[in-house]
Amino acid sequence: MSRPLKIMLVAAEASGDALGAGLARALRARLGQGVSFVGIGGPRMAAEGVVSPFDIAELSILGWIEGLRAYRTVRRRVAETAALAAREQPDAVVLIDSWGFTIRVAEAIRAARPDVPLIKYVGPQVWASRPGRARTLARAVDHLLALYSFDAPWFEREGLPTTVVGSSALHVDMGGADGAAFRARRGVTPDAKLLLILPGSRPAEIARMTPVYEATVKRLKTQDPGLEVAVVAAGTVSKDVVGRVSAWPFRVHVVDEAEKYDAMRAATAALATSGTVSTELALAGAPMVIAYKIGGVSYQLMKRLVTAEHITLFNIAAGERIAPEFIQGEASAEKLAAAVGRLLNDPEAAADQARRQTAALDLMGRGGPDPSTLAAEAVLRVIEAKAAG
Numbered sequence: 001m002s003r004p005l006k007i008m009l010v011a012a013e014a015s016g017d018a019l020g021a022g023l024a025r026a027l028r029a030r031l032g033q034g035v036s037f038v039g040i041g042g043p044r045m046a047a048e049g050v051v052s053p054f055d056i057a058e059l060s061i062l063g064w065i066e067g068l069r070a071y072r073t074v075r076r077r078v079a080e081t082a083a084l085a086a087r088e089q090p091d092a093v094v095l096i097d098s099w100g101f102t103i104r105v106a107e108a109i110r111a112a113r114p115d116v117p118l119i120k121y122v123g124p125q126v127w128a129s130r131p132g133r134a135r136t137l138a139r140a141v142d143h144l145l146a147l148y149s150f151d152a153p154w155f156e157r158e159g160l161p162t163t164v165v166g167s168s169a170l171h172v173d174m175g176g177a178d179g180a181a182f183r184a185r186r187g188v189t190p191d192a193k194l195l196l197i198l199p200g201s202r203p204a205e206i207a208r209m210t211p212v213y214e215a216t217v218k219r220l221k222t223q224d225p226g227l228e229v230a231v232v233a234a235g236t237v238s239k240d241v242v243g244r245v246s247a248w249p250f251r252v253h254v255v256d257e258a259e260k261y262d263a264m265r266a267a268t269a270a271l272a273t274s275g276t277v278s279t280e281l282a283l284a285g286a287p288m289v290i291a292y293k294i295g296g297v298s299y300q301l302m303k304r305l306v307t308a309e310h311i312t313l314f315n316i317a318a319g320e321r322i323a324p325e326f327i328q329g330e331a332s333a334e335k336l337a338a339a340v341g342r343l344l345n346d347p348e349a350a351a352d353q354a355r356r357q358t359a360a361l362d363l364m365g366r367g368g369p370d371p372s373t374l375a376a377e378a379v380l381r382v383i384e385a386k387a388a389g
Contacts, residue, residue: 005031005383008090009039009050010081010105012059012098014201014236015276017042019096019121022168022372023379024048030376038088040081043235053080057203057236059101074101082108090116092383095141097122099133106140117386119379121145123162126154128316134158143382145375148313148364165374167313169279170366172261177284179265186230186253188266193344194228195220196255196267196286198277199241201234208293209273210244215333216271220341221250227344230255230263232277269343269350271336278312278323279364282357287350289324289339291331314360322356 007027011020021044027035028048037050046052058073082105085093093109093116095102106118118141124133127150137144138160146152147167155162180190188194195217199209213231221227230253233241238256245252255263264270264284272278274292281288290312310316312323324339326332343350 004033005035006088006090007035007037007379008085008088008093009037009041009045009096010093010102011041011045011096012056012101014042014234016096016098017044017056017236019168020045020050021048023094023121023375024050026372026376027379030380038084038090053084059098074104078104078108081105082112085109085116086112092117092119092379094119094121094379099124103136103140110140117142117382119143119145119382121375122147123151123155127151143378145378163374163378165378166365166368166371167279168371169276170361170364171370172280172283174261174265174283177261177265179262182259182262182266188228192226192228193224193268194230194266195340195344196263196270197229197231198270198272199231200273200275201236203237203240205273206237206240206244209291212291212293212331212333212336213271214248216336216340217250219333219337223341229253232260232263269340271340274311279314279361282314282361285354285358287343287353287357289326289336289343291326291336293328293331314357314364317363318360322353322360
């Protein structure tokens with residue numbers, strides 16, 4: 001091809017934004033000026049040249065009821081994304097995570113441009129619930145880039161070619177993370193107990209989880225007034241997080257993305273909303289407690305569909321509850337404070353959990369090739385195959 005390739009990348013939330021940025025960097029490292037990008041994304045993708053026409057924060061939707069409320073917004077943004085594809089005529093479209101949004105985008109683009117290769121980066125977790133989504137995806141896209149080896153068979157059975165690229169979260173370089181420096185910058189003494197809270201990256205998660213975490217910390221500080229607390233403010237929800245935790249009646253160290261890994265290294269224990277951060281915390285050696293809540297009606301619907309015993313990926317890989325998980329009604333301040341308190345006050349238990357978390361990462365594929373590089377190579381193979389007919 002004489003002209004540069006044009007790749008469209010579409011991400012609708014913070015985790016997808018990070019994957020899209022990594023893929024863009026890997027493609028540019030491979031092709032240099034021979035590739036350009038268009039699409040939908042957040043600040044990380046914008047830094048790599050993917051200028052989004054709208055803010056993806058409004059697409060970070062959690063739960064069925066929330067999805068219904070946002071239906072008109074999603075429908076409008078799907079149409080705008082498909083129109084962008086029609087206008088820009090990319091050589092391939094990569095749809096990253098965010099099942100509800102990206103499957104609709106795939107169908108809209110397929111209807112308008114049946115010739116363009118569609119690649120899904122991260123499939124739905126059909127091994128946990130709703131296996132029928134594997135067939136739906138196989139009908140909508142040409143190729144899947146899967147994060148874990150246990151993903152692939154579900155989609156290959158439906159005739160969808162799948163490349164296992166691994167999880168970028170398993171390749172986070174913690175070598176430069178400096179917990180001691182973080183403590184020094186924040187005036188936290190080396191022997192002080194430090195609880196790191198990671199409330200999530202979606203607006204609904206922040207709204208639902210921060211009040212629970214505030215109540216949890218109040219209980220913990222009643223028992224130990226010297227407890228230090230840090231809260232991570234993910235880029236897409238940073239203002240919301242800062243606004244909420246600034247009203248907490250105790251000192252909080254607000255942590256931005258640049259300091260996140262230092263804070264993970266510095267933490268005595270962590271309290272996290274379920275998500276990619278659980279893998280990053282395990283890499284940092286931080287023992288953790290996982291919590292999660294969605295809307296009540298959404299939860300009742302989900303209970304009927306979910307078959308997995310755990311929600312944390314390293315727990316799933318290990319087949320055991322290494323990190324405690326508290327879901328919905330179980331995610332109360334009383335129960336969370338008890339579980340976190342055990343990690344803060346029992347160094348042996350904390351060290352044992354951290355060791356077992358680390359061992360479970362090997363079962364997830366830690367130590368493999370760089371996922372972004374593998375993803376870039378797979379994208380180029382799909383484009384070449386499509387061009388060859």
